[in-house]
Amino acid sequence: xxxxxxxxxxxxxxxxxxxxxxxxxxxxxxxxxxxxxxxxxxxxxxxxxxxxxxxxxxxxxxxxxxxxxxxxxxxxxxxxxxxxxxxxxxxxxxxxxxxxxxxxxxxxxxxxxxxxxxxxxxxxxxxxxxxxxxxxxxxxxxxxxxxxxxxxxxxxxxxxxxxxxxxxxxxxxxxxxxxxxxxxxxxxxxxxxxxxxxxxxxxxxxxxxxxxxxxxxxxxxxxxxxxxxxxxxxxxxxxxxxxxxxxxxxxxxxxxxxxxxxxxxxxxxxxxxxxxxxxxxxxxxxxxxxxxxxxxxxxxxxxxxxxxxxxxxxxxxxxxx
Ligand code: F6P
Numbered sequence: 001x002x003x004x005x006x007x008x009x010x011x012x013x014x015x016x017x018x019x020x021x022x023x024x025x026x027x028x029x030x031x032x033x034x035x036x037x038x039x040x041x042x043x044x045x046x047x048x049x050x051x052x053x054x055x056x057x058x059x060x061x062x063x064x065x066x067x068x069x070x071x072x073x074x075x076x077x078x079x080x081x082x083x084x085x086x087x088x089x090x091x092x093x094x095x096x097x098x099x100x101x102x103x104x105x106x107x108x109x110x111x112x113x114x115x116x117x118x119x120x121x122x123x124x125x126x127x128x129x130x131x132x133x134x135x136x137x138x139x140x141x142x143x144x145x146x147x148x149x150x151x152x153x154x155x156x157x158x159x160x161x162x163x164x165x166x167x168x169x170x171x172x173x174x175x176x177x178x179x180x181x182x183x184x185x186x187x188x189x190x191x192x193x194x195x196x197x198x199x200x201x202x203x204x205x206x207x208x209x210x211x212x213x214x215x216x217x218x219x220x221x222x223x224x225x226x227x228x229x230x231x232x233x234x235x236x237x238x239x240x241x242x243x244x245x246x247x248x249x250x251x252x253x254x255x256x257x258x259x260x261x262x263x264x265x266x267x268x269x270x271x272x273x274x275x276x277x278x279x280x281x282x283x284x285x286x287x288x289x290x291x292x293x294x295x296x297x298x299x300x301x302x303x304x305x306x307x308x309x310x311x312x313x314x315x316x317x318x319x320x321x
Contacts, residue, residue, distance in 0.1 A: 006036055006098050011073070011107035012106045023062055023063055031292065037052060037053050042073040046091065047083050048086075051090070061306075066144070066255075078114075103126075104128030108133070108303050111284070112299045121286060134301060136288030141259070145200050147260060148256075165219075167246050169189075172251070174225055176193055177226070177310065180224035181253070181317070185317050194310065196310045269294060274287050
């Protein structure tokens with residue numbers, strides 16, 4: 001099927017670099033003589049007919065901005081029969097041949113479901129701070145988010161060392177501990193608590209008390225949000241060790257901000273690739289870097305659980321502490 005008109009959707013949690021990806025898809029798409037539309041507020045916009053035609057100027061001045069000019073949403077309604085049918089009606093009404101979906105695994109799951117139910121083809125561009133897309137090295141936004149978290153941890157280390165305290169820092173990652181593991185390793189943190197790995201608060205407290213006896217003066221424990229609340233962990237540490245403990249929740253700070261060069265470069269290269277794939281007749285793929293090469297993998301593969309080397313990273317963190 002010849003692709004003449006595409007619509008771009010940003011869905012799920014926003015990630016820094018999504019705007020660079022929108023810019024890339026619009027301008028490269030126009031250069032390839034495609035008509036390009038932007039859908040507002042994710043799948044909700046397709047259901048509720050919130051979309052408009054984009055030209056070269058529609059994406060001016062956004063390359064350095066975090067978030068998404070298209071806005072985004074979580075849209076459970078899309079997973080209902082009625083939701084998908086209304087989205088299909090919009091696609092047909094505007095003569096859209098394919099969707100370019102910029103998002104994470106929830107968004108790709110929705111794109112896959114839409115193809116199965118209504119035959120609407122998609123091309124996925126992975127953008128999520130979680131870096132949890134299977135089969136690819138890195139999502140757009142990941143580099144920015146981990147550097148934001150790392151800057152915060154570096155700041156915390158200054159005060160933790162000066163005041164000889166224990167800090168518990170909560171980072172994002174409901175189902176995936178990759179942000180926590182990465183910033184704990186890069187930040188030289190003493191402990192990391194992630195959903196993929198059981199932990200014992202008693203053992204951690206024992207280690208803190210023994211470390212302090214050996215003259216260790218400060219501790220930073222990173223906890224992924226899916227594992228527990230920094231507040232609870234910090235309270236338990238104080239109860240079990242009598243040490244003064246402070247907690248910091250980085251939360252949505254990690255989602256915003258100016259995208260790094262790496263996030264932008266990835267966004268722009270993948271946006272070109274997404275259009276080239278569509279024009280070459282490839283559909284229902286996710287474009288991404290794999291071992292530093294640009295690849296296009298099936299949507300079904302991308303939405304599988306990503307394997308991460310939890311034990312390897314955890315043991316390295318502990319060995320280097
Ligand atoms: O998927 C990105 C992410 O930031 C996760 O790390 C986090 O668990 C979730 O989104 C938070 O979602 P919301 O902004 O809807 O609370």
